[in-house]
Structures are given as structure tokens and as C-alpha cells.
Amino acid sequence: MQRYTKESVLAKALYGEVLLAVDNVTGMKVAIKRMNLDAATSRTSIHGIPIAEDIGMEKQVNRAVSNGKDGCHPHIMRMLRDFEEDGMGHFVFEFCSGGELFEQTLPMDTMTVAKVFRQVVNAVHFIHSRGYVHRDISLENVLLDANGHAKLCDFGLATTIDERSTHIVGKAFYMAPEMYLRHGYMPAPVDVWALGIMMLILLTGAPPFARANDSDTVFLYVKQHGITSVLRAWKVLHLIPLPALDLLEKMLAVDPAKRATMHDVMHHPFLREDLHLVSLRGRKRMIVRKWLAKMRRRLHHMLRNVLPSMKNAPGVVGL
Secondary structure, eight states, X not given: OTTEEEEEEEEEOSSEEEEEEEETTTOOEEEEEEEEHHHHHHTBOTTSOBOOOOHHHHHHHHHHHHSSTTOOXXXXXXXXXXXXXXXXXXXXXXXXXXXXXXXXXXXXXXXXHHHHHHHHHHHHHXXXXXXXXXXXXXXXXXXXXXXXXXXXXXXXXXXXXXXXBOOOOSOGGGOOGGGGGOSOBOHHHHHHHHHHHHHHHHHHSSOSOSOSSTTOXXXXXXXXXXXXXXXXXXXXXXXXXXXXXXXHHHHTOSSTTTSOOHHHHHTOHHHHSOHHHHHHHHHHHHHHHHHHHHHHHHHHHHHHHHXXXXXXXXXXXXX
């Protein structure tokens, strides 16, 4: 750690803590994930609680996506180096001063959602192309740099893309329904589901249900009628442009065999269209909806005032 000057503790971590520090060689601010190696090796937190985080896999994935032959991805938080010292493991990352996506004001406008979500989707697609799956995609695991660019991070629950898994991991809001069935699942569709939940939260400000299993009545309704029906019932459908709604339905298909693939998501019109046009259409729909609502109120008011007098008029029958 002699190369770095600690400035503050950014967060507590399962195996240790995350530090804000200055690299004395480059002068750059960095984030250092500092982990107790005994706890990490035994897969228990520093308080002795068993956990699923695997720092070996985390290191492997970070190296693969940060220092591969094609270089680092612009929307993945880059690991600059890693080392061990005095019984502690250290991952040194670029510092993202914008904080977590979770901390941003929600819901976001359509144009911002399309921009940020496109960046996250590109990052996930890159990870999949390298043979890994994240399995813990969430607003908390997307950071923003000083320019507002999204950076996917935290690969402690990652696995290889072709390895069938039985592990129930991730955050409850984002976990795919097949995880709860205990029949085993292929991991790539799990990332697509989590992306769908993330996109929905960005657009509406809230997750659609607590967990994607049959113990949750809202999930059961989605399972039977689709996500559009729930959004209509909640009266938030107007917040979501049609291309985004179509993408949500495809990403949140309960059956993983019918769910959109990462290739489908990458090439969907919502992410391929000009962002200004997506936003403009969303604003136009809002204007039209408000105008129609105003006209309906005026018509209702007019009929309420006119019809009583018409009922007493000669020749008017059945009103």
C-alpha cells in the first residue's frame, strides 16, 4: 500500500472495505477494494457469516475485462492492478466520482434511461462475449464517472456462461424466476431478466414485485398477464414509450426459453433508435394524453350542465 495514500473509507465490504486513495505514482484518485484473505478463502464475511462472493472469480473476470487483448470496455469499471500484502488482497480500480446509479433521482426521463441503459447493456454483452455472466446486475452495481457515463462493477457472483448453476444469488428484486425453481438454470438469461428489472425501475422509480416467485401476488399477475397489465393497473404506462414497453415484455418473459437474448436486447429498436427521437415521441405522447384528458373533462362538464335542461325540452326523449 506504500504506493497509495488513503483519503477515506468509501464503503464497507463483505471481506473488508473500499478505500478512496491517491496513486502516488500517477496522481490519480483510485478506489481500492481491500479484503481479508482468510475470510475470502473460507467464503465467510469478516463477521463469520457464510457468503457466496468468490474473490477468485472476481479477480479472474476483472482481469479478463480490464486487461484483455482488446483492452478495457468503456462501461466496465476498470481494475488497474491487484496485489496481496499483509494477509490482505487488494483490487485497485478507477474511481467513479458520480456514485451509484441507485443514488440517482428516479424515475429518469426516457432519453436518460435509453442512454444509461444502452451503456449497461453494452457492458453486459461484452462480459458475455468473454465467456462470463454477472449474476448480480443492479442499480447498486452500476457506478457513474465524472462525465455521467455508466460503469458496471462487482463480479463477485459471476460465473462462466456455459455452466449450468443451482446457486440462488443476487439481490431479491433482480433475481430471475428460474433461480427459485431449484432445477438448475443457465446463467445468461438471468442477466437479461435483471436488466429488465433495472430498466423498469429507471423508468418508473420502483421494482414491480419483491421477488419473482409464486409467493408474490404481483409476480403471479405478471406471470399470467404480462408486465404491461401491471403497469396499466398502476397507472404508470404513460411513463414508458412503446419501444421500451416492447423490450420490457421480452426481457421479463417468465420462461427463460422465451426470454430475449442479449443479442435481441442489443439490437432492439429502443436501444438502436436515435435517443432524441425516442424522447421526442415520449413527450408528444404525454402532450396528447394531457390534451385528451383535458378535452374529456371539458366534455363531461358541458354534458353535465346541458343534459338536465335538454331533458325538459319538447321532443327530447330517452336522455
